[in-house]
Amino acid sequence: MKPLVAIVGRPNVGKSTLFNRIVGKRIAIIEDTPGVTRDRIYGDAEWLTHNFTVIDTGGIEPDSEDIIPAQMRRQAELAIETSHVIVFVVDGREGLTAADIEVSEMLRRCKKPIVLCVNKVDHVKYEDTAYDFYSLSIGAPITVSAEQGLGIGDLLDEVCRYFPAIEADEGGEAISIAVVGKPTKRIMCLSILQASAASAP
Numbered sequence: 269m270k271p272l273v274a275i276v277g278r279p280n281v282g283k284s285t286l287f288n289r290i291v292g293k294r295i296a297i298i299e300d301t302p303g304v305t306r307d308r309i310y311g312d313a314e315w316l317t318h319n320f321t322v323i324d325t326g327g328i329e330p331d332s333e334d335i336i337p338a339q340m341r342r343q344a345e346l347a348i349e350t351s352h353v354i355v356f357v358v359d360g361r362e363g364l365t366a367a368d369i370e371v372s373e374m375l376r377r378c379k380k381p382i383v384l385c386v387n388k389v390d391h392v393k394y395e396d397t398a399y400d401f402y403s404l405s406i407g408a409p410i411t412v413s414a415e416q417g418l419g420i421g422d423l424l425d426e427v428c429r430y431f432p433a434i435e436a437d438e439g440g441e442a443i444s445i446a447v448v449g450k451p452t453k454r455i456m457c458l459s460i461l462q463a464s465a466a467s468a469p
């Protein structure tokens with residue numbers, strides 16, 4: 269199985285734009301309105317020697333009790349639960365918000381590798397806005413412009429750093445499945461032997 273990477277964050281930060289940029293196709297719908305993505309969208313991607321799957325998710329509104337935001341949050345939680353690495357997207361133009369802090373607390377509980385991505389840094393002159401996000405205690409923020417295609421290589425380098433352990437784990441799982449398969453084979457052989465013994469004159 270390929271590594272799974274979930275793109276999460278509050279609404280309208282540019283998750284779908286980043287997703288399309290990483291998969292190299294316009295799969296997800298992009299609009300300047302919060303709440304456009306409602307489901308989980310999967311796409312295959314590659315970077316250097318790695319093949320992986322990316323999941324775009326709906327924006328997480330931590331406080332909302334309304335049905336649609338709650339369902340979108342559940343979709344994002346499902347993506348987080350099944351993924352190996354999380355790309356947490358924030359908006360470098362708007363700066364740090366209370367919703368970002370709440371989403372970061374939710375993500376920390378999942379105990380998976382998190383890469384903090386500050387989007388909408390379309391020009392180096394905006395790079396200083398990233399410093400605010402150090403206070404999320406998630407690690408060094410990586411600045412990108414999903415729209416302009418800036419910083420995507422650095423982001424993917426960081427994401428792929430977590431893959432070797434995942435790929436090694438997957439191998440371990442495959443071996444354990446093979447061992448689990450053995451007794452069945454023996455039982456089958458035994459049944460064939462018994463059947464041929466029974467049918468022998």
Ligand SMILES: Nc1nc2c(ncn2[C@@H]2O[C@H](COP(=O)(O)OP(=O)(O)OP(=O)(O)O)[C@@H](O)[C@H]2O)c(=O)[nH]1
Pocket residue numbers: 278279280281282283284285286297298299300301302303304305306325326327328387388389390412413414415416
């Ligand atoms: N300036 C700038 N705008 C961006 C960038 N990336 C995305 N946007 C804009 O931000 C808005 C929201 O983008 P989306 O990709 O739909 O955001 P989203 O996080 O998927 O939004 P939801 O699905 O509603 O949660 C759109 O108007 C995009 O064009 C960027 O790098 N720079």
Ligand SMILES: [Mg+2]
Pocket residue numbers: 283284285296297298304305325326327
């Ligand atoms: Mg979206």
